[in-house]
Amino acid sequence: MMSAAKLVETKDLGIHFGGLQAVQGVNFSLNQGELRCLIGPNGAGKTTFFRLLTGVHKPSVGSVTINGTPIKGLQTHQIANLGVGIKTQIPSLFDNLTVRENLWLSARKRNAHAEADRIADEALETIKLAHAAKTEVAKLAHGQRQWVELGVVIAGHPKLILLDEPAAGMTGHERERTAELIRDINRTCAMIVVEHDMEFIKMIAKTVTVFNRGEVLMEDAVDKVLSDQRVKDVYLGKQTGGVTL
Amino acid sequence: MILTVADLASGYGRIPILNGISFGVAEGECVGIWGHNGMGKTTLLTTLLGYQPATRGSITFAGDDVTRLATHSRARRGMGLVPQGRQIFPALTAAENLRMGSAVSGGHREGVIEEILELFPRLKPLLSRTGGLLSGGEQQLLALARCLCGRPKIMMLDEPTEGIQPSINEEIVETLIGLRSRTRLTLIVVEQRREFIAALSDRVLLMQKGEISAEVRPDELLKMDELY
Numbered sequence: 001m002m003s004a005a006k007l008v009e010t011k012d013l014g015i016h017f018g019g020l021q022a023v024q025g026v027n028f029s030l031n032q033g034e035l036r037c038l039i040g041p042n043g044a045g046k047t048t049f050f051r052l053l054t055g056v057h058k059p060s061v062g063s064v065t066i067n068g069t070p071i072k073g074l075q076t077h078q079i080a081n082l083g084v085g086i087k088t089q090i091p092s093l094f095d096n097l098t099v100r101e102n103l104w105l106s107a108r109k110r111n112a113h114a115e116a117d118r119i120a121d122e123a124l125e126t127i128k129l130a131h132a133a134k135t136e137v138a139k140l141a142h143g144q145r146q147w148v149e150l151g152v153v154i155a156g157h158p159k160l161i162l163l164d165e166p167a168a169g170m171t172g173h174e175r176e177r178t179a180e181l182i183r184d185i186n187r188t189c190a191m192i193v194v195e196h197d198m199e200f201i202k203m204i205a206k207t208v209t210v211f212n213r214g215e216v217l218m219e220d221a222v223d224k225v226l227s228d229q230r231v232k233d234v235y236l237g238k239q240t241g242g243v244t245l
Numbered sequence: 246m247i248l249t250v251a252d253l254a255s256g257y258g259r260i261p262i263l264n265g266i267s268f269g270v271a272e273g274e275c276v277g278i279w280g281h282n283g284m285g286k287t288t289l290l291t292t293l294l295g296y297q298p299a300t301r302g303s304i305t306f307a308g309d310d311v312t313r314l315a316t317h318s319r320a321r322r323g324m325g326l327v328p329q330g331r332q333i334f335p336a337l338t339a340a341e342n343l344r345m346g347s348a349v350s351g352g353h354r355e356g357v358i359e360e361i362l363e364l365f366p367r368l369k370p371l372l373s374r375t376g377g378l379l380s381g382g383e384q385q386l387l388a389l390a391r392c393l394c395g396r397p398k399i400m401m402l403d404e405p406t407e408g409i410q411p412s413i414n415e416e417i418v419e420t421l422i423g424l425r426s427r428t429r430l431t432l433i434v435v436e437q438r439r440e441f442i443a444a445l446s447d448r449v450l451l452m453q454k455g456e457i458s459a460e461v462r463p464d465e466l467l468k469m470d471e472l473y
Contacts, residue, residue, distance in 0.1 A: 042380035042383065043381065141281070141282065168407060196408065
């Protein structure tokens with residue numbers, strides 16, 4: 001029986017593509033409102049794990065339960081309706097629409113016109129881009145675009161947000177502001193964040209799960225993970241969790 | 246100077262991106278180019294390689310004006326690119342990707358691939374695997390090795406750390422430093438991670454709004470605030 005506090009729970013989750021075992025034996029759980037970071041080598045299975053949670057891939061073995069509902073047999077849009085939002089690195093914004101129009105369209109998917117207005121304004125405040133509400137997305141800097149992408153996700157009022165490398169390509173200030181934004185969003189929403197930038201991980205993480213070769217290598221507090229010899233061997237290299245090359 | 250860029254301008258349609266870029270790179274030197282997104286760094290590289298036509302100015306490489314040459318001609322003269330996002334051939338094996346790289350220089354000189362593979366031992370057991378099945382880090386190493394198989398005189402790297410795990414970034418830095426100490430390979434590295442660019446470069450050009458706004462030493466780059 002799943003604990004009521006668990007938002008995500010996977011049991012012995014695995015998937016293979018032909019002879020390649022991409023994810024195997026993953027027992028993962030995330031509490032309501034928790035923020036978890038996933039790290040691990042390229043090819044360790046992090047993205048595949050995200051795709052298993054969102055239903056893009058169907059597991060070969062094991063199960064995924066989201067907010068008490070087993071997702072076996074559900075389509076991706078039905079899983080999204082359970083409250084799962086995802087921001088990948090693939091741009092999803094309408095460049096020729098304004099920031100607010102992008103947010104409004106996201107909110108309108110599940111809400112009436114007036115309610116979508118309210119949610120769009122709320123999302124604008126959350127991502128702190130109210131001053132750019134009428135700016136075409138095409139004219140935004142990279143960091144601002146990423147915040148609008150996040151705004152589009154939160155305008156869907158998810159219970160869980162999956163973020164794939166939110167700090168990629170960002171400058172120092174943008175990265176700090178993104179960390180702040182993630183902490184703000186996490187007040188009302190659980191999150192799983194995949195990131196290779198250890199400085200960014202340290203800004204946002206409490207518990208970190210490390211994937212390696214499709215399995216969970218370890219799961220612990222951020223400081224313990226970044227100083228663990230096994231994690232250094234397979235992922236961090238010689239750095240000591242400090243400077244990220 | 247192996248590369249001299251004078252008053253280079255380029256853009257997309259009516260939108261100007263590069264507004265009069267001038268700099269030189271000496272043989273064996275590593276020049277870093279640092280700047281925020283949208284400042285023209287990738288456009289600079291694609292213009293140097295000829296993917297993007299220059300609308301003004303000139304590019305002189307190894308003594309020849311290459312400004313109007315086709316991309317493949319520049320590649321044959323020794324200009325190599327490791328593109329952003331790796332762009333390896335996903336349906337070809339790693340070995341075939343390397344052979345494509347060696348074909349760029351106009352031939353398949355015996356032993357080139359084997360020689361380059363000595364620099365990338367991690368790739369040796371992966372040669373029969375298709376590129377699309379390699380991890381992002383392995384793809385980045387393959388993209389570097391593929392470029393080197395073309396025997397470039399200058400290698401340009403566009404955001405090589407993007408999406409790559411820390412230990413492979415270290416491996417890339419160590420491989421490139423080792424390579425530079427043994428050959429006179431010239432490098433241009435476009436990158437946003439200051440620590441990476443500082444670890445490799447002799448000097449760093451800062452790009453702002455399609456122009457070179459300043460030149461700094463690597464240690465100065467690390468100390469800079471977010472002015473740029």
